[in-house]
Amino acid sequence: MKRNVVIGVLGTTLDKRGKRENRWTKWRPTIGLCQQDWLTVDRLELLHQPKDKGMALQAAEDIGKVSPATQVVLNEVELSDPWDFEVVYNALLDFASRYPFDTESEEYLVHITTGTHVVQICWFLLTEARYLPARLLQTAPGEKTDRANSPEGTASVIDLDLSRYATLTSRFLREQQQSVSFLKSGIETRNKTFNTLIAQIERVALRSDAPMLLTGPTGAGKSFLAQRIYALRESRHLVKGSFVAVNCATLRGDNAMSTLFGHVKGAFTGALQARTGLLREANDGVLFLDEIAELGLDEQAMLLKAIEEKKFFPFGSDKEVSSDFQLIAGTHRNMQEWIAQGRFREDLYARINMWTFRLPGLAERCEDIAPNIEYELQRFARNQKSQVRFDKGAKEEYLAFACSSQATWRGNFRELSASIARMATLAEQGRVTKALVDEEVVRLKTNGQERGSSTVFSAVPEHIDLFDRRQLETVIEVCRNSPSLSEAGRRLFAVSREQKKQPNDADRLRKYLVRFGLSWDDVKNS
Template sequence: MKQTINKTAVIGLLGTTLDNGLNDKRWQRWRPTVSLCLHDELIVDELHILYSKRDKRLFKIIVDDVAQVSPETQVIGHHVTLSSPWDFADVYAELYDFAAGFDFQDNIDYLLHLTTGTHVAQICWFLLVEAGFIPADLIQTSPCPRPGQTDPQGRYQVIDLDVSRYDGLRERFEAEKQQHWQTLQANLVTQNAAYQKLISDIEKVATRSTAPILLMGATGAGKSQLASQIYALKRAKASSSVQSKYTLDKFVEVNCATLRGDTAMSVLFGHVKGAFTGAASNRDGLLKSVDGGLLFLDEIGELGLDEQAMLLTALEEQRFYPLGSDTPINVSFQLMAGTNKDLRKAVVDGEFRADLFARLNTWTFFLPSLKDRLEDLPANIDYELARLGSEQQQHYRFEPSARQTYEDFATSADATWQGNFRDLTASMTRLTTLAESKVIRTADVQAEIERLMHLWGLVDGLHGSNNLKHNMPKNSLSNDNIQASFNSELVEQGSHDLLANYIDKETFATIDPFDAVQLAYVIKICMRHKNQASAGRYLYANSRDKLKSPNDSDRLRKYLLKFNLKFDELGI
């Protein structure tokens, strides 16, 4: 079978100085762009040259000269607008836009010509290739003068940015970047003016205050991610201050929704042997382990009233009593908390202590949902593509029409983004996983839109439709209709009665559709196994090896506790 050899394409900027030449003497000197086509062992099938309109004449000369020395090379011009070739932001944005709109083909080997352009442009090219936005190797050209002779050919060197060869440098770079990381805004890309102001305010608080910070926002709005970035900023500030009483070398995060009863007390405050049934030995709680560091209590609104009281004491008196102990533990820590509940209403309803809320409410920030930051969708799509590509050592990209289709849907009224950025992350994960040849095409996007609509419980599907318009009644998206449709689907699955036997009506009315489907499945699995450990091994078979301390039974127990369920109660 005859082996197919890929074509070679070179991309580069027109060298307005080095490539310049308006008379026959130009053939007596080295010109980097033309020299690419003078090497017998380097066959350039396509030569893509980026140039500004004011250099149109020089570009035409280069086209004609390349045609003389390499007739088989197709020269393709691309107009770019660089208001200042030495302005990093301007150059990077222009080259990024070029790369994002370029139709890279899988059967072509690409080389990025680094020699021409300003040093700023060369740095930007390197960053775009290293980040995977341009699937190419780097090529450098240079003159090789010989005494008494001219050499228009010069020499070239191809540089393969195989990241596995540079792990040591990457680790060093990441360490130094973390060491010198100074601002939240450097890590958070947004065009939303309100969110920019919010981040600016949080940055000031994080570097100037040790009082608790409360992050309020819907599920998936990014509270946990922001908390970790705030910690990094506060740690950098603390390490540079000799007067700080916190080293902040510890960051502990816990989801309070997984804590119930004695378990909550024990996890947070620890216990002594014999404090309750099953307490066979002493246990240090999270508050002791985070001494001198920062504790992030996510979903703090789910914490019980007793735990709230002990937490308040620990905050105000800097000491607490482990469960069953008469000896106090002295502790000093900073606190951040997150919640998707309106704690003001929870205080009125008696579900959250007013004194603890007052203590937390010194710095309260309300994080907007994805629907309130739609102008940030393109940037977040790019972020997810880069993140997933980095994890998989792949370069994922959209076809231009597929990207437009996805963005049109993502910013439409049909896209509810109920899970906020978690929904977007999951969607991008599915798109990149299912994409053939790492290219996300229109058919992939249409299939993903259908999946999202199913997950959000809006329609039965988009079969036979080539656009995003749906023949639905104007009032069909009301909460009542969605709930009715969801209940009907559960009945068809045989899950409605099953959930009704174990979940009270109030909880069932607030549970999200995808949570209910998952919970029904988990209950069915539990009913098929004799014990919790066996059911846990079945449910977590694929993720067990990814955990440092896998405990399937405990994971299942904590999951069931979120819905006030216990394995022993799930009888047939």
């Protein structure tokens, strides 16, 4: 049979019971573990600090009296601070690294009852990581008799087979997945890039209250995501206040100052009563400023102060007020271009740019159109109390169009939502038929062409061949929906670029536009 070897530290409190005879009536963990009927301790490796050597010798002597067959080996280990995790972990790891384990002929147990809580945690970590090829041993005082505790106490082995705790592990993973699913409102999205993005946003939302900037085309879901971030933080008790949202494109002049920062009575013509302002309404909560790039420069300066100092002056007041809010901002603008044109403060951008996430448009997430269709049908059913389903052939036809180049989806998810709502409203007996889909596809194509004539065509030079015109329209549309020249080039030349060792997509796109007398700025700003 293998010999049993116990490794443990001297308990400077629990093992310290003096030298008098009454020490034998008290429970001492290190001595008690050698008095168990079911456990034979052949060798005890007892770790102690140099200053406690006398106490360690006393413990070894007492073990010799209750268990003569137990060999006690004293090991001096210097712990400058037994409550410092790094100090303790390094010292115990050094001991484990030097120790001559013989697993062929010896079974090892690590006694975790004695020592500081830090020592106990480090024993667990080292054993679980298999730096110590051992099992954990736990001792406890026995039941009280008429006069004292049972001096030998009890002992038990802790099973570190984590497969026994699979339910706990699966619950943790389930909770984590539910957090991500919560941000996506339960939509089973399939786009790998988007799923990775949402997983990162979930981690940031639960770990940081720094400003977040959501970018991407109009209708990509920035407002919806901001609300879900707030709801997630609220569910974890990370915020106590409200979710307050405003579209900055609707704010102009005195109204902008008043809406955001509040005003005092008489601050301007028509200010008959004082106003709190959205920043104060968002105290201890989340303030979502959609289209933040549309804010005026004066409002931007005040917002920067409010973010950094949590204080600001209401319009027309000489008395500061405070508000501790988390800012989530949204924009479809190219912020670098906006800064270069002097339309957005660089210092404010630096402050809100710590966590920036670009939400891709619907055309970049064709894999997610099908699950979003199901989501929109469920939402229609909740709102209208009416179940609607696609006929099989009708759904296949709609998906084929939705994922094709004919569907521009300039309105992104907002446009998809409207499209599904139209068909669901017109559906007879809760069925979206092929005829309804045909009608909706024509409507989407017509809407796309009408919008294209007022936007894309304004940048296309006249008197060019139809072939070149159609190709250029596609290039311009991709440029309009891309945040940078390089990103537009990557999307346009995704196939051919793989054949080049050093593709320069931006330069290739720039040269193409020059052929028609166009530049990147012409396309983005026309």
